[in-house]
Amino acid sequence: MTSTPHDEASPGTGEAAVRGVAPAADPKQPVAYVLAEYSTPEALVKAARQVYQQGYTKFDAHSPFPIHGIDDAMGIKFTRLPWFTFVAGGLGIITATLLIYYTNKEWYPYLISGKPLFSIPSAAPVMFELMVLFAAITTLLGMLALNRLPLFTHPLFQSTRFQRVTNDKFFLSIDARDPKYKSEKTIQLLTGLGAEYVETCHKEASAPLPWAFRTAVFLGLLLAMVPVSMVAWKRSTYSREPRIRVIFDMVSQPKKKTQTTSTLWQDGRAMRPWVEGTIAKGELKADDAFYRGLKPGGLNAVAATTVSMTNLVANQDGAAAAATPGAPATPPDPLDKLPWIENFPLEVTPELMKRGQERYNIYCATCHGLGGVGNGLVTIRAIELAEGTWVPPVTFHSEGLRKQPIGRMFHSISNGVRKMPGYGDQIPERDRWAILLYVRALQKSKYAPLSDVPPEKVNQLTDVAP
Amino acid sequence: MAAISPTMLDVVDIDNTIETPGRRSELVTRNSSYAEITDSVCYAAESPHPPLAWYVAFAISTSLTMMLGLMVTYLLFTGIGVWGNNSPVFWAWDIVNFVFWVGIGHAGTLISAILFLFRQNWRTSINRAAEAMTIFAVVCAGMFPTIHVGRIWVIYYLIPYGPNQHAIWPQFRSPLLWDVFAVSTYATVSLLFWYMGMIPDLATFRDRATTRWKYNLYGLLSLGWTGSARHWHRYERAYLLLAALATPLVLSVHTVVSFDFATSQIPGWHTTIFPPYFVAGAIFGGFGMVVTLLVPARALFGLEHLITLRHMENMNKVILATGTIVGYAYAMEFFIAWYGGNPYEQFAFTNRMFGPYAWAYWTMIACNVISPQVFWFKKCRTSPLVMWIVSIFVNIGMWFERFVIVVISLSRDYLPSSWGYYSPTWVDILTLIGSFGLFTTLFLLFCRFLPIVAMAEVKGVVHQHNHAVGHHEHDAAH
Numbered sequence: 001m002t003s004t005p006h007d008e009a010s011p012g013t014g015e016a017a018v019r020g021v022a023p024a025a026d027p028k029q030p031v032a033y034v035l036a037e038y039s040t041p042e043a044l045v046k047a048a049r050q051v052y053q054q055g056y057t058k059f060d061a062h063s064p065f066p067i068h069g070i071d072d073a074m075g076i077k078f079t080r081l082p083w084f085t086f087v088a089g090g091l092g093i094i095t096a097t098l099l100i101y102y103t104n105k106e107w108y109p110y111l112i113s114g115k116p117l118f119s120i121p122s123a124a125p126v127m128f129e130l131m132v133l134f135a136a137i138t139t140l141l142g143m144l145a146l147n148r149l150p151l152f153t154h155p156l157f158q159s160t161r162f163q164r165v166t167n168d169k170f171f172l173s174i175d176a177r178d179p180k181y182k183s184e185k186t187i188q189l190l191t192g193l194g195a196e197y198v199e200t201c202h203k204e205a206s207a208p209l210p211w212a213f214r215t216a217v218f219l220g221l222l223l224a225m226v227p228v229s230m231v232a233w234k235r236s237t238y239s240r241e242p243r244i245r246v247i248f249d250m251v252s253q254p255k256k257k258t259q260t261t262s263t264l265w266q267d268g269r270a271m272r273p274w275v276e277g278t279i280a281k282g283e284l285k286a287d288d289a290f291y292r293g294l295k296p297g298g299l300n301a302v303a304a305t306t307v308s309m310t311n312l313v314a315n316q317d318g319a320a321a322a323a324t325p326g327a328p329a330t331p332p333d334p335l336d337k338l339p340w341i342e343n344f345p346l347e348v349t350p351e352l353m354k355r356g357q358e359r360y361n362i363y364c365a366t367c368h369g370l371g372g373v374g375n376g377l378v379t380i381r382a383i384e385l386a387e388g389t390w391v392p393p394v395t396f397h398s399e400g401l402r403k404q405p406i407g408r409m410f411h412s413i414s415n416g417v418r419k420m421p422g423y424g425d426q427i428p429e430r431d432r433w434a435i436l437l438y439v440r441a442l443q444k445s446k447y448a449p450l451s452d453v454p455p456e457k458v459n460q461l462t463d464v465a466p
Numbered sequence: 467m468a469a470i471s472p473t474m475l476d477v478v479d480i481d482n483t484i485e486t487p488g489r490r491s492e493l494v495t496r497n498s499s500y501a502e503i504t505d506s507v508c509y510a511a512e513s514p515h516p517p518l519a520w521y522v523a524f525a526i527s528t529s530l531t532m533m534l535g536l537m538v539t540y541l542l543f544t545g546i547g548v549w550g551n552n553s554p555v556f557w558a559w560d561i562v563n564f565v566f567w568v569g570i571g572h573a574g575t576l577i578s579a580i581l582f583l584f585r586q587n588w589r590t591s592i593n594r595a596a597e598a599m600t601i602f603a604v605v606c607a608g609m610f611p612t613i614h615v616g617r618i619w620v621i622y623y624l625i626p627y628g629p630n631q632h633a634i635w636p637q638f639r640s641p642l643l644w645d646v647f648a649v650s651t652y653a654t655v656s657l658l659f660w661y662m663g664m665i666p667d668l669a670t671f672r673d674r675a676t677t678r679w680k681y682n683l684y685g686l687l688s689l690g691w692t693g694s695a696r697h698w699h700r701y702e703r704a705y706l707l708l709a710a711l712a713t714p715l716v717l718s719v720h721t722v723v724s725f726d727f728a729t730s731q732i733p734g735w736h737t738t739i740f741p742p743y744f745v746a747g748a749i750f751g752g753f754g755m756v757v758t759l760l761v762p763a764r765a766l767f768g769l770e771h772l773i774t775l776r777h778m779e780n781m782n783k784v785i786l787a788t789g790t791i792v793g794y795a796y797a798m799e800f801f802i803a804w805y806g807g808n809p810y811e812q813f814a815f816t817n818r819m820f821g822p823y824a825w826a827y828w829t830m831i832a833c834n835v836i837s838p839q840v841f842w843f844k845k846c847r848t849s850p851l852v853m854w855i856v857s858i859f860v861n862i863g864m865w866f867e868r869f870v871i872v873v874i875s876l877s878r879d880y881l882p883s884s885w886g887y888y889s890p891t892w893v894d895i896l897t898l899i900g901s902f903g904l905f906t907t908l909f910l911l912f913c914r915f916l917p918i919v920a921m922a923e924v925k926g927v928v929h930q931h932n933h934a935v936g937h938h939e940h941d942a943a944h
Contacts, residue, residue: 085707
């Protein structure tokens, strides 16, 4: 393609002079536009007003910059564009609101410091930004759509003189499809309106895009589909091969998996044997007797009841009601069937007993009373208030509780029983056992024969019958 | 229509800064005709060889950009540990640079949107370059939070995207997420605004193209613009709407950025003055950058008659005004710290003045509050050399303002046991320098390949101006 500098094109020769890059206008083609050139915006406005008043509808003025007052002269109606912007802005606000509401309140509620999951003040910035974003994009696209742009070719572009429309000249074009268009008469009209120059623009001989260009675009689009399809394929199918990783994140790290070999140790095992004096991760509370008061395998029995240990507590309300005289018989307590341990799972020492007494007085005596008969200060006060919701604690000296397996009592302290809440979170296991030891001592004290008392202490007893 | 080279013109500035009562001074000097405006703007893109200074600047800035690429690659392959960020200063130069660059962008949108709504016709000569600067500044700004998350390849976690396999969603109550929306909207809208404004000028480039390549490229970009009056009607309306949308947007962006700080509890950050103070500072810094860029650019491409001394003087007045507002904000922060009676706040501000970072604080005061005061004198306002030097001081000062806010507050908050002193590493320093390289490279490319001045708009206001001043017989005819 030879390049012809624009300033070499001779203006005013009347031919549709060929710019180096535009196809030549074919005079055999029918006339598409009549084009008139003016030097000042004022002359253009004047001519446009005349043409409009003559009743032409398909005509246009072209200028390097917007001329104010020409809208009125040409009868251009106010554009609908602001409504597009307005609606898009509203849609932006709605989109943001729904987006925040659903992601934060419905799909992934994540409570932070008790703040509301959805509140207008914290959503306002995003709502505002999306309103502006939607409105701005719509304004630009709406302007282009209403103007029927983009346009890759136009008959007027064949005119060499028309190149100055973006520089310093003013043009008036009348479409040949205008109902009032009459070849000679229209040209005469424009000449009479002070045009410096009038020419006709012909319909373009269709100039398709170059073959190579079309092929390249087609191939390019086809190639662009390849990676996308590959990703889509990989994501929707299963494979025995490891996944392709472009970036190695923490998901894939150099580590040994179970049942594999390693050269790091002499025995070649990746899995290491148990080291004495350690507890494997996750096996800290494996000791059923100590942590749950159950005989070995007790957890299986719990699992067989299909009710979890904590859910069993609820059933005890019924069991308690059954204990009150006159109440109707209730189903047997499922806890009774569990394999509770009968003996303490840790060494019983005087220190443990001391500790148990201290913990008992701290945690239990407020309700159960120092002697375990259920006359603690809280109980006395509650009965005085007579609110009706208080269930008095049972005495530890009843036949049932004296014979109850120690594991079952441990369960009661840990998870609660009737109105008593579980103390498992507050009292460590060892202390719970210590408390139980003391409770057992209290129980024993009520029914101990005189022969159990050491002879040197008998004198200290005050209420023994002589 | 031969292209005019600047050497053919006398390069002495024509002084249009003199106020004559009852008469508007000229917007562009030298009685520019429409063709003359086109020729002088297109010269920068059409001349076969740009000035030597352009080549030198381009060589330097591309080298710096490559250095930036190396620094970012090193960071991504090694981790954020290559920066100086560490307990207690977890936000350091990355956030300082981010806020700095976002602020730079504001002047562009302010000139193009707010001054447009205020019918300030003098904006037409400088808005294109300022908008371009906005885009490039936002590019630099967006880079910093992106790379500072460390795992840049999962940056898409920040946006609520459709096929969410993790079933987790961004936390819209976090100011940092507001930032994602604010900055990305700002970047998009600025780009649309910039591009839309350029469509008629790209059509000018198309119509003056001398090779098929240029014709096709500019033809594609100008979307078949014919200058139709019906098109201009909608175009002007769209431009007005975009300006009306961009005006609150520009104020909102830095407001949201300031919320990142203000919604926290760090002494020195938890302040209600932050939004207006940040916005004023951003305009101040942005105008500083516009002056820094335009003083050499107008001389290099012979645009003194379009970007006149009066334009520069007006911008210097804005710098003086906003610089003083920023000074007021500094004073008010101190006053509130004292008046509020919060001992932590009081300490934070005493520490700024006299603590280990006092050097940064006083640099900021000298650059931001004291240096623009020379613009009270007209001689300084209209001297390209003085304004250029002051504008560079303003840029330095605004960078230090962000440093003062981010680093000093974090380095000493409530617990003296967790105090620390932050120092940047060489990677920090080279990354900052490299971001200037990226910014300059983009701006130099813009000067060479796109219209630096909004030709169509300048022609429009020149026409209006001549209309209003000279053509009295025309007025009488109406």
